[in-house]
Amino acid sequence: MPCPAEPGAARHAIAVEQAHKWFGQQHVLCGIDLQVAKGEVLVVIGPSGSGKTTLLRCLNYLVPLDRGRVVIDGEVLGQHLENGVLTRDRSRVLDRKRQQIGMVFQHFNLFPHLTVLDNVTIAPIKVKGVARAEAEAQARMLLGQVGLAGKAGSYPARLSGGERQRVAIVRALAMQPKVMLFDEVTSALDPELVGEVLDVMKQLASQGMTMVVVTHEIGFARDAADRVMFIDQGVVIEQGAPAAVLHDPQNERTRTFLRRVVQKSAK
DSSP: OOOOOSTTGGGEEEEEEEEEEEETTEEEEEEEEEEEETTOEEEEEOOTTSSHHHHHHHHTTSSOOSEEEEEETTEETTEEEETTEEEEOOHHHHHHHHTTEEEEOSSOOOOTTSOHHHHHHHHHHHTTOOOHHHHHHHHHHHHHHTTOGGGTTOOGGGSOHHHHHHHHHHHHHTTOOSEEEEESTTTTSOHHHHHHHHHHHHHHHHTTOEEEEEOSOHHHHHHHOSEEEEEETTEEEEEEOHHHHHHSOSSHHHHHHHHHHHHHHHO
């Protein structure tokens, strides 16, 4: 039985309630409330050290909250009711819940000794028990969708950075998640490779995938986001439609950040 959420929480793919996180004396997340509708693309922007990545990692329980909770599709991560008592999730329960959440990191984290096909199929086969033939058929279909049909037998060392990141996206999609999280996935790429990864993300957005994207790519936020949220010092400073936040921000901290981003990109 899932831990009860707020009324209407199941209508949201993600609901975050009063999220607090400390690292030692540093208060990194300061009571963030957040709802992401099913099919919504939320882009999170903010300066380095603002709490963006920590928030993203808390959304899939890589980093547990110290206070508050995360609800994914109506189920609370890390907790459930057992005989009427609120109880910490056992590892297998938490693993089941986390299978709903795909995450792509700044660094690709591909297994270098496995081919592209094996990198994509290993989790569906070993974690979900999918038959190898079915997993490979699904993987080849997904690789074809991102322009990598001919790379199934290649090893990561033979791929460009953009190709590796597209494989990382496919690997997450192979688990058929309800939510996709992206953490600065283009920041380690050469500029000429950024576009091919952003194109895949835009394609996912157009297909109705629920996405939370931490990025400094303001063009992507403008073109693909349903909502942009600006975080600074662990607090949501401003959020709204991309046109409003990016072109007519109401808070001076947002305006200062965007000016710096534009100046940096112009260099």
